[in-house]
Structures are given as C-alpha cells and as structure tokens.
Amino acid sequence: MSYMALYRKWRPDAFEEIKGQEHIVTTIRNQIVHDRVGHAYLFCGTRGTGKTTTAKLMAKAVNCEHPINGSPCNECASCKAIAAGAAMNVIEVDAASNNGVDNIRQITDSVNYSPSTGKYLVYIIDEVHMLRDAAYNALLKTLEEPPSYVIFILATTESHKIPATILSRCQRYDFHRIPxxxxxxxxxxxxxxxxxxxxxxxxxxxxxxxxxxxxxxxxxxxxxxxxxxxxxxxxxxxxxxxGAVDVEVYIQLFECLKEKDLVGALKIIDEAIWQGKDLLQLVNEFTAFIRNILVLSIDPDMTIDVTAETKQRMVALTSDMTQDWMMHAIYVLQEAAAKIAYTTSKRVMLEIAIIKLCKTEMRYDIEGIQARIESLEQQLAETKELLKEQQAHPVVMAVAPPATEGAGTVQQAVAPQTGDSSEHIKQNLRDKYPQAEYEDLLLIAKAWKTIGKRGPRLVQHYYRQASLVAGRESGALELVVADTPDNDLAISYFANQDKLDELSEQLTNMAQCKVRVTFRKIDGREEVHELQKDWDLSRIVFDDIEMHE
The missing domain is CATH 1.10.8.60 (Helicase, Ruva Protein; domain 3)
Incomplete structure (x- = not known):
C-alpha cells in the first residue's frame, strides 16, 4: 500500500476523536440518538477544524446499522463502504470546481431517487461559498423541502459569502479554532x-x-x-x-527596538536571513509577538499561546513601552508584510520597517512630528538644567590693578593654571609607571577628552564634574566625583554599571589598550582636589585632542 499522509491516516472515525468541537459533536449525537436529524446543515469555520470530518462521521452515523451512542460502529457494511468511499448514498461535491447551475441541477434531479442502501442519501457540498448565484437559486427549493431521506451538509470557510436565503434554510454550526x-x-x-x-x-x-x-x-x-x-x-x-524563528530571537529584537538599538536590530535580521528564515513568516510572527505584548500590557493575566516562562518575560517587556508605540509597530510591520509578499526586495522592505521603528524622528506623520517635538523639549530641559548648574556655581571674577594711573578697572576671569598642573601630573605618571604604560595613559587621557565633548550638553557637564584618576593596577582607572549636592546628577549617571562598561569599551577602542573603569564618590571636595592636582588625567593638556574610534 502506498504511503498515506498523517492527517488522512489518522482521520477520526468516531465522534469521540474529534477534538475541540464538543459543542457541535454533542448536539449532533443527541439528534442522532433521539431521531431528530435535520435535513440541512451548514458547517462554518477556518481550515482544518474538522468540518469535513464531522460531515463524514455524521453520514456514517445516520446510515449505521448498529450505532453506538450516536457514533458509527465502523463494523457494518454501510460504515465500511462509506469509509472506503464506495457508498452510493454518500456523495461528496467540491463546489470550488463544480460551481455551475448544471452541477446543482444534477443534484436536484438525483434526490428524487431513494438510496439503494442505507437509510439516508447524504450530500456533502464542500466550499459551498464558491457556488455561483444561479447555482444557489437552483438549490433553494430542494434545500428547503427535500425528500425525507435526503440530508444536505454544506461546509465553508467563508460563511459571509453565502446568501441569506441559503443560511435561513440550514442549521448553522460554527467550528472554533482548536486550542x-x-x-x-x-x-x-x-x-x-x-x-x-x-x-x-x-x-x-x-x-x-x-x-x-x-x-x-x-x-x-x-x-x-x-x-x-x-x-x-x-x-x-x-x-x-x-524555517521558523525561536521566540528568543523575537524577544531580543523587541529589546533592540525598545532601546532604539538600530545596529543590534539589523544584525538580528541579518542573522535570520543567513539562516534561511522566511522573511514574511518572520514579520507575521513578530507582529503576533508584539500583539501579545500589547495584550499583556492591558491585562497581564490574559491567556496567550506561549509557555509560562515566556509569558513572564513578555510581561517584563511591557515596562516603559507605550501602547501607542506597540500599535504603531504593528501597523508598520503589517505594511511591510504586504510589500514583502509581492516585492523581490524583501530584505529592503523589512529593514526599512525596522529603521522606522528605531528612528521615530524620521517619520513624517503626526507621530513623527510629535517625536521631534519631544526631542526638542528634552534638549531644552537639559539646557535649563545646565544653566541652573552654572548659576549655582558662577565664575569668580577678580579685579586686576590698573596698568596706569587714572585708568579704569578691568574685570577678568581667574583662569586655572592648567599648563603647570598638566606638566606636574605628567611627571607624576612618568615617575610611577613604565614608559609603555605612561604612553597608554596619555592616549587614554586624549580619548577621555574626546568622549567628554560628545553627547548632550548635560552629559558633557557630567564629564566636567568628574575626574579620571590612574589606578594602582595596570589598565585600571577610577572615575571620581565629589559627593556634593550639585554633583548628584553626575553621580547617578556614572554609578550606572552599564555606563561604566560602555565608557571602558570606548576608551579601549580609542586608546588601543585594555581599559577598566571603576566609579568612586568621595566625601568633600578637598580629597578630590588632591587627587586632581596629582593624578587627574582629564587635566592633561594636549594641542590636538580629537580622536576617533
């Protein structure tokens, strides 16, 4: 015997084996047991939910010679003939290919002849929504008043396409998606x-x-x-x-979008492409993943089709993410999916969608304008904070003595003598470290000054409040800040281990030597001043401090 597909080999041969449709199975079995079988049924539902299987089992059961509690016995001649597809009283019609009025007239003509075997003549019309209008009209009268020995079972995945005149003549059963x-x-x-x-x-x-x-x-x-x-x-x-993608990849991709990490997100997409993943499937599954997170942000107890551990991680992802952003992400991904289905540049469409989600300011709709306004407001707030800091610690002005008698007074800012301090710190480093390490420290000092000039103005201010002090171990540096009220924001910024790790990596890449930065806050300014005077790398002066990673 030739090989048979699993879904055909294990097609249920008893009502007990139909899973997830208990509300329909119970009703049909009760009708068969109490001899209350109707003349027309309409089975609706998505693909693979058991419509045709239930129809065939019902045809078996109503014609079975020895039914068992409404189910076919599968032992009598009638059951065996129907199972083998050789029964003359069970006729299956594919309405997708037999959708004309002539095909229906053949049925309406044949119902006038009673079945030669079995009790009922059963017509199973699959994909009934594919019939033409004239075919529906030809079926109406027979469907309304068929002979007593005729049963019509119509099956469809799109019940909304069936005329109301047909629907009103049938008992309708909706097959649910199986959990x-x-x-x-x-x-x-x-x-x-x-x-x-x-x-x-x-x-x-x-x-x-x-x-x-x-x-x-x-x-x-x-x-x-x-x-x-x-x-x-x-x-x-x-x-x-x-060719599917593990949920762990979707979690990582969502975290990249959450952190606006465009490079990380594109790397994940690139890896999935090189692994041969189907991009349309990836987009659709990631859209469903974001939909689940959106639902969990509304109600963390909502039931979704994932494991308990994955659900817990997804609930954690809802923090700091607005529902508006997640709905926008779903719209962007669905738009990308529609384009991916028809374009040859599938990767380009997906990458553009990822860029849109990471760089909100690149959008030209209302949300994009709002994002740009929020960015400007944030920069304004940082500038105000910087102005407050400068007002709290104004530059001290001194009056210089007049150059000649009768000349007016001139105000000038007292500038620190950075040149002497720089040479003093360099000499201390030469005395303490070997020549190779001394040169590495100079490169690190240059890199520190370059990094300190990047980023928002408020962050640049934090760097000016901090001192980078050479540590006792090779490659170990201490980032020191005085523990005073006006330094609270800088302390909070540098106390973050992720920021320190990022700084260490930047210094390592720019100075081309291994750097490890630790943070320490010191009570009072005096001790900090002593460290700055002798060991602060940030006070070393260079003619050109511009460096690149």
Missing part, C-alpha cells in the same frame, strides 16, 4: 502511536504554528518528521525544518 493544548495533546498521541520520539517543547511549537488548525498541525509535524527521519524531534529540528 494549542488540545492540538499538542493530539499530536503527542499520534506520535506515540507512530512510535516517534519527540520533546514536548517541539510538539507545542508545532501546535502553535498550526494556528488553530489540526490538519495544519499534522502536515507541519509530518514535514518535520521527514526532515529528521529516525531521529528524536526537538525544538531546534522543528525550527530548522519549517
């Missing part, structure tokens, strides 16, 4: 029957990829089994087989 856990349990059951080993994590990912469709789940599972035939099925093997 993840139910699909996973069914897949695990069939894997056990097939004797194939698989981890629960892999099975749950296949169930999640099935998107509520049992048939899709079985098709994906069969693809994964074939790709790794004879091996235990793990999550990594499933991801490799279907």
């Amino acid at each position: 993840l856990e139910i699909i996973a349990d069914r897949l695990q059951e069939l894997l056990d029957r097939e004797g194939i080993a698989a981890t629960r994590e892999a099975v749950e990912y296949v169930a999640r990829a099935a998107d509520g469709s049992m048939r899709d789940g079985l098709s994906i599972l069969e693809q994964c089994i074939s790709y790794h035939l004879g091996e235990e099925l793990t999550l990594d093997k499933v991801l490799a087989a279907i």
Whole structure:
C-alpha cells in the first residue's frame, strides 16, 4: 500500500476523536440518538477544524446499522463502504470546481431517487461559498423541502459569502479554532502511536504554528518528521525544518527596538536571513509577538499561546513601552508584510520597517512630528538644567590693578593654571609607571577628552564634574566625583554599571589598550582636589585632542 499522509491516516472515525468541537459533536449525537436529524446543515469555520470530518462521521452515523451512542460502529457494511468511499448514498461535491447551475441541477434531479442502501442519501457540498448565484437559486427549493431521506451538509470557510436565503434554510454550526493544548495533546498521541520520539517543547511549537488548525498541525509535524527521519524531534529540528524563528530571537529584537538599538536590530535580521528564515513568516510572527505584548500590557493575566516562562518575560517587556508605540509597530510591520509578499526586495522592505521603528524622528506623520517635538523639549530641559548648574556655581571674577594711573578697572576671569598642573601630573605618571604604560595613559587621557565633548550638553557637564584618576593596577582607572549636592546628577549617571562598561569599551577602542573603569564618590571636595592636582588625567593638556574610534 502506498504511503498515506498523517492527517488522512489518522482521520477520526468516531465522534469521540474529534477534538475541540464538543459543542457541535454533542448536539449532533443527541439528534442522532433521539431521531431528530435535520435535513440541512451548514458547517462554518477556518481550515482544518474538522468540518469535513464531522460531515463524514455524521453520514456514517445516520446510515449505521448498529450505532453506538450516536457514533458509527465502523463494523457494518454501510460504515465500511462509506469509509472506503464506495457508498452510493454518500456523495461528496467540491463546489470550488463544480460551481455551475448544471452541477446543482444534477443534484436536484438525483434526490428524487431513494438510496439503494442505507437509510439516508447524504450530500456533502464542500466550499459551498464558491457556488455561483444561479447555482444557489437552483438549490433553494430542494434545500428547503427535500425528500425525507435526503440530508444536505454544506461546509465553508467563508460563511459571509453565502446568501441569506441559503443560511435561513440550514442549521448553522460554527467550528472554533482548536486550542494549542488540545492540538499538542493530539499530536503527542499520534506520535506515540507512530512510535516517534519527540520533546514536548517541539510538539507545542508545532501546535502553535498550526494556528488553530489540526490538519495544519499534522502536515507541519509530518514535514518535520521527514526532515529528521529516525531521529528524536526537538525544538531546534522543528525550527530548522519549517524555517521558523525561536521566540528568543523575537524577544531580543523587541529589546533592540525598545532601546532604539538600530545596529543590534539589523544584525538580528541579518542573522535570520543567513539562516534561511522566511522573511514574511518572520514579520507575521513578530507582529503576533508584539500583539501579545500589547495584550499583556492591558491585562497581564490574559491567556496567550506561549509557555509560562515566556509569558513572564513578555510581561517584563511591557515596562516603559507605550501602547501607542506597540500599535504603531504593528501597523508598520503589517505594511511591510504586504510589500514583502509581492516585492523581490524583501530584505529592503523589512529593514526599512525596522529603521522606522528605531528612528521615530524620521517619520513624517503626526507621530513623527510629535517625536521631534519631544526631542526638542528634552534638549531644552537639559539646557535649563545646565544653566541652573552654572548659576549655582558662577565664575569668580577678580579685579586686576590698573596698568596706569587714572585708568579704569578691568574685570577678568581667574583662569586655572592648567599648563603647570598638566606638566606636574605628567611627571607624576612618568615617575610611577613604565614608559609603555605612561604612553597608554596619555592616549587614554586624549580619548577621555574626546568622549567628554560628545553627547548632550548635560552629559558633557557630567564629564566636567568628574575626574579620571590612574589606578594602582595596570589598565585600571577610577572615575571620581565629589559627593556634593550639585554633583548628584553626575553621580547617578556614572554609578550606572552599564555606563561604566560602555565608557571602558570606548576608551579601549580609542586608546588601543585594555581599559577598566571603576566609579568612586568621595566625601568633600578637598580629597578630590588632591587627587586632581596629582593624578587627574582629564587635566592633561594636549594641542590636538580629537580622536576617533
């Protein structure tokens, strides 16, 4: 016998095996048991939820010679003939390819002849929404008043396309999307029957990829089994087989967008592309991921199709993220998905979407204008803060003696004698360190001055309040700030370990030597002044301090 696909091999042959549609199964079984079977049924629902399977089981059950609690026995001649597709009283019609009025007239003519075997003549019309208007009209009268031995079962995925005159003549049953856990349990059951080993994590990912469709789940599972035939099925093997991306990648990508880390986000996209991931699937899954975070930001207890650990991490991601931004991200990604589906430059469309999400100021809609206004307001606030600091510590003015008698007084700022201080610090460094380390310290001092001139004005002010002191170990530097009220903002800024690590990396790259910076705040200005006078690298004067990474 030739190989048979899993979804065909394990098609349910009893109502008990239909999963996730208990509300429909119970109703139909009760009708069969109490002999209250209707003449026309309409089964609606998304693909792979059990519409055609339920229709075939119902056709079996109403014609079964020995039904068991409303289910077919699968042993009598009628059940076996229907299962083999050889029964003359169960007729399946594909309305997608038989959608004309002539095809329907054949049905309306044949209903006048009672079935030669079995009790009922059952017509299963699949994809009924594909019928033409004339075909619907030809079916109306027969559907309304068929002979007592005729049952019509119509199945569709798009019930909104069916005329109201047809809908009003049928009992309508809506098939729900099957929950993840139910699909996973069914897949695990069939894997056990097939004797194939698989981890629960892999099975749950296949169930999640099935998107509520049992048939899709079985098709994906069969693809994964074939790709790794004879091996235990793990999550990594499933991801490799279907070209999907692990949720960990989506978490990292979301964190990059959250931190406006454009370089990191583009690196993640580049890695996914080189691993052969499908970009349209990646965009759609990442959109669903952001949708889940949006829902969790509204209600952290909301049920979503992820593990408890992943849900906990997703709830943590909702901090500092506005719902407006997440909705905007979904719109941008959906726009990108629509373009990716039809363009040859799929990567370009995705990267443009990522850039839009990282650089809000590049947008020209209302949100982009608002982002630019917020940026200007932030710069204004930083400037005001800097002005307050300068007003709290004004420059001391001294009066110089007049050069000649009768000349007016001239005010001038007292400038620190940085030249002498610089030479004094250089001499101390020469005395303490070998020549190679001394030259490295000069390069570090140059790099420090260059970094201190970058960034917002308020951050530049923090650098001016700090001193970079050579440490006792080679390559170890102390960033020292006096613990005074006017230095609170600078202390808070440099006490952040991430900022120190970033500074260490910048100094290492620019000075081309290994640098490790630690932070220390010192009580009072006197001790800081002593350190500055003898060891402060930031007081070393250079003719040209511009350096590049």
